Amino acid sequence: MGLSSYFEKKGDAGIVIFAGKGGLGKTTCSAGLSHYMASKRNRKVLCFSTDPQASLSDIFDRDIFGKGLISVIPQLDVVEIDADRRVADYQEEVKQKIRSMYGLTEIPPEIEEYIDSTSAEPAMYESATYDAMADLVATSGHDLYVFDMPPFGHGVRMIAMAGILSKW
Structure with a gap:
């Protein structure tokens, strides 16, 4: 059975x-599948790439990487997450909270180094991408979400994030 038959x-x-x-x-x-479901089945589709190779930009012939939701045809939005930027934004958010909480204009160097080192933590990028996926599913209003996962090892870690993060 082909995918189109399955979805019919x-x-x-x-x-x-x-x-x-x-x-x-x-x-x-x-x-x-995303294009088919949007154009032929009239579903509101979000195609989300979690693959660091970011090849949806090539397929749809647009600069999608790190740009947020991009509409490529009616009913089809596409996203390629820039995990590096999400991690950097998160680190800056933590720094801002520390400055605000303690009334600091500058963060002590040893604390800043510690925060900056979190980008080397195992699964930090998977966590950032998982957060982006969860945010979009919770807020974007699509009725079909198609996830293009990274190669197997990264994909397994990303899927495991649900269990890990739910315990936090």
């Missing part, structure tokens, strides 16, 4: 995840 029978799916090892065509399938 089960058209109410809300989340589709394409995952697996690199080079399988996850991004191509994600983009193709």
Whole structure:
């Protein structure tokens, strides 16, 4: 059964995840399904790439990486998250909270170094991307979310973030 046949029978799916090892065509399938569901099935679709290779920009021939929600055709929005920028924004947010909480104009160097070192923490980038995914699903108002996952190891860590972050 092809994907189009599957979705004609089960058209109410809300989340589709394409995952697996690199080079399988996850991004191509994600983009193709998203385009099909938006243009032929009139679903409001968000295609979200969590792959650091950011090839949805190539497929849709637009600069999408790190730009937020980009509408590529009616009913289809696409996002490629810039995890580096999300981590840097989070670090700056923590610094601002410290400055505000303690009435500081500058953060002591040892604290600033500690905050800056958090970008090297295991799973920091997966966590930043997971947060972006969760925010979009909770707030964007689409009725189908298609996730283009990174190669297998990164994808497994990202999916595991749900369990890890729920304990925080």
